[in-house]
Amino acid sequence: MISLAGGLPAADSFPVDALRAACDAALRDQPQAALQYGPSEGIAPLRGWIAAQLRAQGIAADPDEVLITSGSQQGLDLVGRVLLDPGCTVLVERPTYLGALQAFAPYGPRFADLAGDAEGPLPPAAGTAARLVYLQPNFSNPTGRTMSEVRRTQWAAALRDSDVALVEDDPYGELWFDAPPPRPLSGRVPGQAIRLGTFSKILAPGLRLGYVHAPREVIAKLVLARQAADLQTPSLTQRLVLQVLDSGILDTQLPRIRALYRAQRDAMLAALARHMPSGVRWDAPDGGMFLWLRLPEDADATALLPQALERRVAYVPGDAFHACKPAPRNTLRLSYATATPQQIDTAIARLGELFATLPSAETAHEPAVPAA
Amino acid sequence: MISLAGGLPAADSFPVDALRAACDAALRDQPQAALQYGPSEGIAPLRGWIAAQLRAQGIAADPDEVLITSGSQQGLDLVGRVLLDPGCTVLVERPTYLGALQAFAPYGPRFADLAGDAEGPLPPAAGTAARLVYLQPNFSNPTGRTMSEVRRTQWAAALRDSDVALVEDDPYGELWFDAPPPRPLSGRVPGQAIRLGTFSKILAPGLRLGYVHAPREVIAKLVLARQAADLQTPSLTQRLVLQVLDSGILDTQLPRIRALYRAQRDAMLAALARHMPSGVRWDAPDGGMFLWLRLPEDADATALLPQALERRVAYVPGDAFHACKPAPRNTLRLSYATATPQQIDTAIARLGELFATLPSAETAHEPAVPAA
Numbered sequence: 001m002i003s004l005a006g007g008l009p010a011a012d013s014f015p016v017d018a019l020r021a022a023c024d025a026a027l028r029d030q031p032q033a034a035l036q037y038g039p040s041e042g043i044a045p046l047r048g049w050i051a052a053q054l055r056a057q058g059i060a061a062d063p064d065e066v067l068i069t070s071g072s073q074q075g076l077d078l079v080g081r082v083l084l085d086p087g088c089t090v091l092v093e094r095p096t097y098l099g100a101l102q103a104f105a106p107y108g109p110r111f112a113d114l115a116g117d118a119e120g121p122l123p124p125a126a127g128t129a130a131r132l133v134y135l136q137p138n139f140s141n142p143t144g145r146t147m148s149e150v151r152r153t154q155w156a157a158a159l160r161d162s163d164v165a166l167v168e169d170d171p172y173g174e175l176w177f178d179a180p181p182p183r184p185l186s187g188r189v190p191g192q193a194i195r196l197g198t199f200s201k202i203l204a205p206g207l208r209l210g211y212v213h214a215p216r217e218v219i220a221k222l223v224l225a226r227q228a229a230d231l232q233t234p235s236l237t238q239r240l241v242l243q244v245l246d247s248g249i250l251d252t253q254l255p256r257i258r259a260l261y262r263a264q265r266d267a268m269l270a271a272l273a274r275h276m277p278s279g280v281r282w283d284a285p286d287g288g289m290f291l292w293l294r295l296p297e298d299a300d301a302t303a304l305l306p307q308a309l310e311r312r313v314a315y316v317p318g319d320a321f322h323a324c325k326p327a328p329r330n331t332l333r334l335s336y337a338t339a340t341p342q343q344i345d346t347a348i349a350r351l352g353e354l355f356a357t358l359p360s361a362e363t364a365h366e367p368a369v370p371a372a
Numbered sequence: 373m374i375s376l377a378g379g380l381p382a383a384d385s386f387p388v389d390a391l392r393a394a395c396d397a398a399l400r401d402q403p404q405a406a407l408q409y410g411p412s413e414g415i416a417p418l419r420g421w422i423a424a425q426l427r428a429q430g431i432a433a434d435p436d437e438v439l440i441t442s443g444s445q446q447g448l449d450l451v452g453r454v455l456l457d458p459g460c461t462v463l464v465e466r467p468t469y470l471g472a473l474q475a476f477a478p479y480g481p482r483f484a485d486l487a488g489d490a491e492g493p494l495p496p497a498a499g500t501a502a503r504l505v506y507l508q509p510n511f512s513n514p515t516g517r518t519m520s521e522v523r524r525t526q527w528a529a530a531l532r533d534s535d536v537a538l539v540e541d542d543p544y545g546e547l548w549f550d551a552p553p554p555r556p557l558s559g560r561v562p563g564q565a566i567r568l569g570t571f572s573k574i575l576a577p578g579l580r581l582g583y584v585h586a587p588r589e590v591i592a593k594l595v596l597a598r599q600a601a602d603l604q605t606p607s608l609t610q611r612l613v614l615q616v617l618d619s620g621i622l623d624t625q626l627p628r629i630r631a632l633y634r635a636q637r638d639a640m641l642a643a644l645a646r647h648m649p650s651g652v653r654w655d656a657p658d659g660g661m662f663l664w665l666r667l668p669e670d671a672d673a674t675a676l677l678p679q680a681l682e683r684r685v686a687y688v689p690g691d692a693f694h695a696c697k698p699a700p701r702n703t704l705r706l707s708y709a710t711a712t713p714q715q716i717d718t719a720i721a722r723l724g725e726l727f728a729t730l731p732s733a734e735t736a737h738e739p740a741v742p743a744a
Contacts, residue, residue, distance in 0.1 A: 014407045020399040023608075027392040035386045035576035070442060074602035081478070102600045106453070204407035206607030228474045229601070230446035234609055235578030236395075 002347040004334045005314040007141060007289060010264075011338070013257045014204045015249055022243035023236075030239060038235040040226045041219070042068025042211070046242045050197070050211050059187035059195065061213050067222050070233045072171055072198040072210040076103035078229070079167055079194055079212070082221045083132055084109045091133040091164070093121045095292075095321035095331070097141045100134050100169065111323035118283075120147030123158035132165040132194075138181040139172040139288025142321045142333035146286055149182040156188035166193040172288035174202050174254055177262040181287065191215050199241055201289075202253065207237050261289065267341030268334065268348065275345075275352030279360055289337035292318070294330060296360035301332040304354065311350040374719040376706045377686040379513060379661060382636075383710070385629045386576045387621055394615035395608075402611060410607040412598045413591070414440025414583070418614045422569070422583050431559035431567065433585055439594050442605045444543055444570040444582040448475035450601070451539055451566055451584070454593045455504055456481045463505040463536070465493045467664075467693035467703070469513045472506050472541065483695035490655075492519030495530030504537040504566075510545040510553040511660025514693045514705035518658055521554040528560035538565040544660035546574050546626055549634040553659065563587055571613055573661075574625060579609050633661065639713030640706065640720065647717075647724030651732055661709035664690070666702060668732035673704040676726065683722040 026034045033043075041047065047066040054061035069075040076099065084090065086108030092100070094113035101111065112130065114121040121135065135155075137147040147155070159166055168186040186193035198210035212222060226232070268291060269284055276282075279296040293315075295301060301317040308315060318331030336344055398406045405415075413419065419438040426433035441447045448471065456462065458480030464472070466485035473483065484502065486493040493507065507527075509519040519527070531538055540558040558565035570582035584594060598604070640663060641656055648654075651668040665687075667673060673689040680687060690703030708716055 008409060011404045011408055014403065016399065016403040016407065019407065020396060020403075023395050023399060024392060027388065027395060031386065031388040031392075032383045033578075035388065035391065035578040036383055037380060037577045070602045070606070073600075077601045106597075106600060205409045206405075206407040208602070208604065208606040225478075228445075228478060229449045230442045230580070232580065234442070234580040234606060236609065236612075237606055240608075 001309070001312045001314060002339055002343045003314045004336070004339060004344070004347055005316045006335050006338045008335075008338050009201050009205055009289075010257075010260055013260055015244070015253050018244050018247065018249050018253075019204065019240065022247065023240045026236065026239035026243050034236045034239040036235060038232055038238070040223050040232045042066070042233060043235070043238045043242065046238050046245075047211075049242065049245055050213070054195070054213055057187065058183045059213065060190055065213055065216055065219055067212045067214070067219050067226070068233050068238060069210045069212055070208040070230070071200060071205070072169060072196045073099055073103060074229075075196040075210055075212040076100050076169070078222045078225050079132075079196075080104045080107040081225045081229075082218070083165060085131075088131040089129060091124060091128075091130045092323045093135060093140065094324070095142055095318060095327075096134065096323060097136055097169065098320050101323055104134070113322075113324045119151040120145065122151075123155050124164075126158070126161060128162070128164070130164045132167050133159075134167045134169065135185065136169045136171075137185050138170055139175060139285055139290070141172070141288070142290055142316070142318065143283075143292040144285030144288050144290040145283065145292070146181050147185070152182055152185050152188065155185055159189045159192055167196065168193060169196045171196075171198045171201055175258060175261055175289065176287035177258060177265065178286060186213070194218060202250065202257065203241065203244065207241060209233065209237055209241050261287075261337065264336040264339065264341060264344060265291070267344045268336040271345040271348035275349045277352065277356045277358070279358070280355055289335050291334045291336065293332050293334055295332070295355060296358055297330055298360055299355070299358050300329040302329060307354055308351060311354060313347040313350050315351070373681075373684045373686060374711055374715045375686045376708070376711060376716070376719055377688045378707050378710045380707075380710050381573050381577055381661075382629075382632055385632055387616070387625050390616050390619065390621050390625075391576065391612065394619065395612045398608065398611035398615050406608045406611040408607060410604055410610070412595050412604045414438070414605060415607070415610045415614065418610050418617075419583075421614065421617055422585070426567070426585055429559065430555045431585065432562055437585055437588055437591055439584045439586070439591050439598070440605050440610060441582045441584055442602070443572060443577070443580040444541060444568045445471055445475060446601075447568040447582055447584040448472050448541070450594045450597050451504075451568075452476045452479045453597045453601075454590070455537065457503075460503040461501060463496060463500075463502045464695045465507060465512065466696070467514055467690060467699075468506065468695055469508055469541065470693050473695055476506070485694075485696045491523040492517065494523075495527050496536075498530070498533060500534070500536070502536045504539050505531075506539045506541065507557065508541045508543075509557050510542055511547060511657055511662070513544070513660070514662055514688070514690065515655075515664040516657030516660050516662040517655065517664070518553050519557070524554055524557050524560065527557055531561045531564055539568065540565060541568045543568075543570045543573055547630060547633055547661070548659035549630060549637065550658065558585070566590060574622065574629065575613065575616065579613060581605065581609055581613050630659075633659075633709065635713060636708040636711065636716060637663070639716045640708040643717040643720035647721045649724065649728045649730070651730070652727055661707050663706045663708065665704050665706055667704070667727060668730055669702055670732055671727070671730050672701040674701060679726055680723060683726060685719040685722050687723070
């Protein structure tokens with residue numbers, strides 16, 4: 001089975017030796033700090049490191065405005081706890097990140113889809129009443145798309161004229177291939193934005209380490225919710241990540257993983273061009289892990305999945321990523337994160353064969369080439 | 373400042389060298405497993421280890437009935453998410469664990485106090501409608517008391533005749549001094565019990581590792597809630613704890629920390645007998661970290677705290693541990709977990725001096741003896 005389904009980071013992207021050395025140093029040099037309870041907000045030097053990194057991205061951030069979380073998913077849950085009430089409106093992209101829908105749903109909001117185009121989702125009409133808008137402007141999950149500079153400017157203006165809080169979720173922003181994405185949206189609406197980040201995609205997800213940046217009064221509420229939920233992120237993983245960041249690991253780690261994912265994206269784009277029948281469409285992502293495929297209108301990606309699995313290829317049908325039903329049935333998410341270029345070519349060839357059997361599909365752009 | 377306030381484990385109870393070796397081995401031998409995403413239920417061998425330990429305590433437990441959590445506090449939160457609705461009734465001891473009240477409160481239950489005596493809380497009258505009862509039968513926080521065997525038998529019979537779910541929280545059960553506490557209550561009402569445990573008190577709290585044991589259908593709901601909340605407990609800390617448990621560390625660690633806390637409890641009991649005026653009362657705990665002090669009826673432990681802090685001693689006033697108001701004002705929680713025997717004697721002598729100034733206090737049992 002070749003999985004193009006995962007949102008997992010590539011296992012060979014993990015800086016195992018550096019993490020092992022950092023972990024050992026944390027337990028050797030500061031065992032009590034690594035093993036005792038710590039503050040619910042997270043340890044001060046790690047909050048400081050994150051604030052400095054945010055400032056470098058154009059976000060006026062103070063360490064007091066940073067909460068360390070056990071991954072971005074916990075940030076989403078805490079935001080839901082603190083900001084949402086039953087019946088309030090949450091604006092989301094169409095499609096949007098499934099994990100955010102799952103995190104917010106227990107708090108009973110009404111989801112409303114945003115219209116969008118190739119530059120990204122469009123701001124809602126002036127006067128739209130909503131509690132918050134949830135966006136992944138960079139290399140989004142599931143579409144891989146990035147919001148343009150122009151669209152960010154439009155969003156910032158629209159948000160400033162509204163009472164809608166922005167939740168900017170940016171798990172993939174560092175995984176750019178040719179150039180960094182435009183400046184974060186949250187830095188353009190200070191006081192109105194909550195930004196979520198994670199080390200899952202640039203170090204390792206099993207560490208479960210992320211953060212929320214928000215105005216102080218929001219952080220205070222999130223910390224109270226955090227104390228009731230699980231007290232704190234493990235002291236050990238915080239110390240370990242601080243140690244590895246202080247060692248300057250990102251200077252080598254980020255170029256390495258950008259090159260890794262870029263090569264895999266290139267392999268997927270080449271394979272798609274080679275193997276897909278012409279009724280199938282996609283955009284080229286500029287970073288991240290995902291690519292969004294649109295089959296002919298009358299195709300059903302969920303119904304096709306068993307046949308893909310028979311061909312030993314896994315993908316994720318697109319309908320689950322839609323907050324508002326009915327969802328289109330002809331979309332699917334591909335990930336180039338965990339498969340090698342060779343595996344990607346093989347898997348896309350098999351999917352191309354499958355999709356060529358669709359009544360509405362035309363013949364492939366080029367004849368399928370057997371995997372070498 | 374000498375803190376008798378903390379619920380913290382003694383820092384010198386942490387098996388630092390063993391944890392460091394186990395962490396290094398986990399990252400050396402199975403780096404992908406330690407760094408990649410893992411199952412929301414927790415890793416299978418750790419669930420198996422916990423199930424085996426529960427069976428040794430007389431609880432029929434299967435690995436499938438175990439959910440790994442990021443500490444007991446998360447177990448409480450997930451139980452609240454899954455079992456509670458606004459207005460439902462939760463029965464609690466009086467006083468009870470503050471962290472449980474904080475975990476359950478966001479889900480809107482009504483708390484009702486249980487009556488109790490020296491053997492522990494009394495089961496409610498037959499026919500009492502409640503969603504769940506929350507109990508810490510062993511060396512409870514805040515009182516240090518343990519439910520007797522007879523009272524456990526009464527509870528098991530009462531629970532079997534009711535629809536009330538038992539939530540048995542047992543963070544301190546391994547910290548017994550002379551003999552293990554009676555068999556867990558949860559093992560006596562299979563199918564009706566949710567048991568919470570943690571490695572915070574026997575290994576280190578900064579690892580944030582605990583578990584829930586519950587019937588399969590409850591575990592399934594808890595896992596769904598977990599996925600929305602924060603996906604999973606860090607793979608690294610799970611692997612690390614598994615490694616250190618498999619090394620047999622508890623065979624040396626448990627006797628070591630029992631002796632440590634026992635010596636500190638003995639020091640506190642001796643100091644109380646030596647320094648407290650006769651209007652002050654307490655029971656001798658048989659394990660755990662806490663001792664509950666009752667001042668004369670008209671004393672106010674909250675009002676006295678600033679004077680205690682001026683004398684450089686910290687304690688926790690008892691009123692916060694009461695779900696139903698008005699709470700008695702004359703109680704306070706002392707912890708012997710983190711102070712040395714010498715510090716404990718000094719701190720209790722200072723508190724004895726302070727409480728001797730109360731109008732209703734009588735003179736000390738014995739003349740105060742200066743610390744050696």
